[in-house]
Amino acid sequence: MEDCNVHSAASILASVKEQEARFERLTRALEQERRHVALQLERAQQPGMVSGGMGGGQPLPMAWQQLVLQEQSPGSQASLATMPEAPDVLEETVTVEEDPGTPTSHVSIVTSEDGTTRRTETKVTKTVKTVTTRTVRQVPLGPDGLPLLDGGPPLGPFADGALDRHFLLRGGGPAATLSRAYLSSGAGFPEGPELRDSSSYGSLSRGLGVRPPRAGPLGPGPGDGCFTLPGHREAFSVGPEPGPPGGRSLPERFQAEPYGLEDDTRSLAADDEGGPELEPDYGTATRRRPECGRGLHTRAYEDAAVDGGELTDERPAFPAVTAPLAQPERAAWAAWTGWCGASPSVDSARAGGTLSCLRCWPMRPPTCNICALRTRVSSGVYGSCGGCHCLWRCWTTRWAEVRRRACGALRNLSYGRDTDNKAAIRDCGGVPALVRLLRAARDNEVRELVTGTLWNLSSYEPLKMVIIDHGLQTLTHEVIVPHSGWEREPNEDSKPRDAEWTTVFKNTSGCLRNVSSDGAEARRRLRECEGLVDALLHALQSAVGRKDTDNKSVENCVCIMRNLSYHVHKEVPGADRYQEAEPGPLGSAVVSQRRRRDDASCFGGKKAKEEWFHQGKKDGEMDRNFDTLDLPKRTEAAKGFELLYQPEVVRLYLSLLTESRNFNTLEAAAGALQNLSAGNWMWATYIRATVRKERGLPVLVELLQSETDKVVRAVAIALRNLSLDRRNKDLIGSYAMAELVRNVRNAQAPPRPGARLEEDTVVAVLNTIHEIVSDSLDNTRSLLQARGVPALVALVASSQSVREAKAASHVLQTVWSYKELRGTLQKDGWTKARFQSAAATAKGPKGAPSPGGFDDSTLPLVDKSLEDEKTGSRDVIPMDALGPDGYSTVDRRERRPRGIGSAGEASEKEPLKLDPSRKAPPPGPSRPAVRLVDAVGDAKPQPVDSWV
């Protein structure tokens, strides 16, 4: 057997070389051959190859043998011919599956909260299945497509059964060509390693025993591999992963993990973790070839990084495999591994391969089996041993075609919820290899594929830091900066360039968006990456200038900016120089304007003195001072991460909030303002004032009407942070109260079915109300005028949510604490009991005095909220107690324990459902919306809509 294998390996090599030499010739014959194939196909289809029951492995092996035989027949040109075409087919597949553009919603999810993220994940899983199904379908198309390239008969979409049949048919005729294709593609990898691998290859076939060892130029491996695929597919289609046939919905896999839920350290540790995780997958194989499992794992990284071709050395001979595999699968596997010199255990292949095989399936262009095989092999855990290496080697080939396909295969592999593939790619050193390829590749298509793959990979937590480590510089300098139009040394003569919304840019920004959620360290790296923030800002400005703010790239950029804005006041180097004194007992952080300014040099020293002067004066004067707050003058233009928090960005975000119709962008822009206005450092003070000066408050208030829950939430929290500024607080109290109260009302009685706000949103709104009502009699009056009290009382009484009820009773308590208003309230028929009972409900076990500046410091509510915080519900926390953390979107997510996500998942679905109902409200006067509004006691004289 061994000899046999060696033989075959040698023969493969020989044939490869030969093929290569003949490539030119073959190419010429391509056209003719293709037509020929098409004809044959047509013929083959018509008479019934009715072998419907493909479930068993039996018929397939037969088919293979036939095919193998035919392989040797001279039809090989066709295969070559197909090669050029394959790319098209391939690409399509890839796009469908992996197009990061789809996951738009994902992004949005990321933006807001943990809950959102979670939810996405669920969705993703489903999606993956769907995708798989799709893939299966496409497979049949693929093969047809290739021969069809030149006007062949369109086979149309096949049912699964049809596929098998086709396949068999093809075996007789054009199929042979297919296998050839394989060989020819093999030529693309003329490197030595194959020889060495031959032994392993041989052993594999031995284990399989199914195939007769073949001599001759055609290695058994390739041929089998090609044909195995159909068999494989069959087994799978019946198997555990039958996706819903109707699964047209595009998966938005990216959404799932946009924000890092984990600690910063986690991703770093991931490499180490990978080993153990994968261990079980190797199964028996590990035992037999310890070097492969372990050694590869640890070493693969560098090796791949240095040179994809080196890997062969590490590959141990493959042991005889006893695991029961479906015949076709085995054969294919054997062929594969043999060819690649990889030695994955069949067990693991079986375990992990199913899903991924299917997923990769579409990758296979009918005629070019190389990639299909590769994909198949590399799919699943065992991919870590062989498949990925093969792919890496593909890249070294000078055939752009093959390279492209290898990228496509990888992108497919990296797609989906299944982290095994991602881990496998990581373990093979995939990230550095991809990054290197990105640097080297000039072919736009390859760049798209590479960045798409990176985007896919970036949704996997343990990979985020790896991507940052290896790819941040490259991604920034190769893609983000050039495509953003930003120029380091702006040429004064030329107009600033606009950003180009290319797919590469979109993919890359998506990738960075995902990795930017990985925690403080990730944020630091991104912020300090030279040119990144500048370029992103430039791109966004260009988007605003062109009023092109709805696309995915903009969304990605804003999300990155939002994430990077998170905790700037703590994380930016030298941030402590800008810290302001802790908020005084009055509760409004704004009041204490004194900064610790050790470096007055940065900004004129004048301000400090002025503030010092004003300090200690009455509030009113402070406010006035604040109102005329001068922005610091810079001696030199801000650059890098400083741009994140310069007051100038406020205008950008406000423009986005005004212009964009992309909810994710809206949410992210509001989240950015929220992050920037949190915290008590000098820049937050400027930001809060700038939002007011730029007339941002009306923009935000208007967005409180947004139909999208998460936008409302982000805006509400942003308003709360902004109201740290006393002047803002007054304005928000006067102008936003009606909207806020309306949202509270909607919380109990949605204007239309399904429009109920999420708990998090309601709580956020209530906390905002609480904030603006606290310490402001006028604002409390506005609340009464807006008929907020009945709404709040009703909410406390009726809400199913403890958090909502608590938050509402906080507000009520605060209202009652204004003795000036009690008369009015009692006149309206409210009794103290209403407010007190609410308080009682909300009262936490601990009665500690409120930490922050609430007028009535005896109110125990604040403690309650603190307690909430411990349990993970952050929104209830009063700002002063919590400090800025409570506000930042990203942070919350990070803090949130995983377990809580489930609630978020459930709730996340709501907004999605909402949309259709909103856009197409059921006609007719009897819509429930009307009734609901009445029920609240807020009935209008007429129904809100009439049938005319």
Added chain:
Amino acid sequence: MSYIPGQPVTAVVQRVEIHKLRQGENLILGFSIGGGIDQDPSQNPFSEDKTDKVNGWDMTMVTHDQARKRLTKRSEEVVRLLVTRQSLQKAVQQSMLS
């Protein structure tokens, strides 16, 4: 889109002619309307299209019920509407800008 009170508003409008259907005694148009100056705009289920005029009557300053009556007048078989739609507005803006 927000408007500043007191400032003229520029809008892209579209003419729509609707022949009413007879339903029993009534003439109906077959769709729903929302809003009206007596209504809470935030409750308006339809914000995409705005009806500016009906058969020449200004509809921007009428109550919900007035609008309903005007649209369903039994004496008029046909209504000619002047409609503002957000999507149209956007489209025009875009095309003018680009």
